[in-house]
Amino acid sequence: MSDSKSIKIQLEGVTKSFGDNHVLKGVDLEIYDGESLVLIGGSASGKTLIMKLILGLVHPDGGSIKVDGIETTRLKPRERAELIEHFGMLFQQSALFDSMTNWENVAFKLLRRPDLTRSEAKEIAIEKLAEVGMTSDVAELLPSEISGGMQKRVGFARAIADEPDIVFLDEPTAGLDPIMTNIINGLILEGVHQLGATTLSITSNMAGARQIADRIAMIYDGRIIWCGETEAAENSGNDYLDQFIHNRADGPIQMTLDPV
Secondary structure, three states: OOOOOOOOEEEEEEEEOOOEEEEEEEEEEEEEEEOEEEOOOOOOOOOHHHHHHHHHOOOOEEEEEEOOOOOOOOHHHHHHHOOOOOOOOEOOOOOOOOOOOOOOOOOOOOOHHOOOOHHHHHHHHHHHHOOOOOOOHHOOOOOOOOOHHHHHHHHHHHOOOOOOOEEEEEEEOOOOHHHHHHHHHHHHHHHHHHHHEEEEEOOOOOHHHHHOOOEEEEEEOOEEEEEEEEEHHHHHHHHHHHHHHHOOOOOOOOOOOOOO
């Protein structure tokens, strides 16, 4: 893929610590234009932190983060705001505004655009809801009036409503049953392909990762220890990756349990 596609997002030597906790120790990662990359790793390994660093919600201690070849770590606030307009985000818990209807949640960014009227924004939102398999009557309901799986669909519709260049998905199927997990993954796959967007996903669900990823990257001990085509992950020759994707208790990754 690197031979035919340009680099959309590039991290080089990215470090981040919180006191004595050195979470990222030199992350190198390239995400190509239009590809879907899934980042895997254990709990508290820094997966979500990497996403926050790219978004600019957290500033790295060192290293470089580029989007479309532009160094983002030195952007001014207005430049950062302009960059974020090109991003779409599906949060782990959907993060819908409970006082807003579902269509208003989907249209959150659209309603701020001066070139769209409220009715035009609503029309687009209803179209996006339809794309994720939801009927127009759901648009007028509040998030509390629909199921968790439906909230995920609304969250994804919001993430793609403004047709972003880059989509971030943080544990998009967390807490869902296997059937709904497959439905959401199918919607993600179809939605991002239609957009042609570059997608960075975080998931602990390997079946889902295999379904939506062009490539998989694994983070361990603060660094990317493996990155490659999805089909190559099964026989990578990397003991850490092999243990993780096959859910094995025995291997180089050891859980440290706090004493009771």
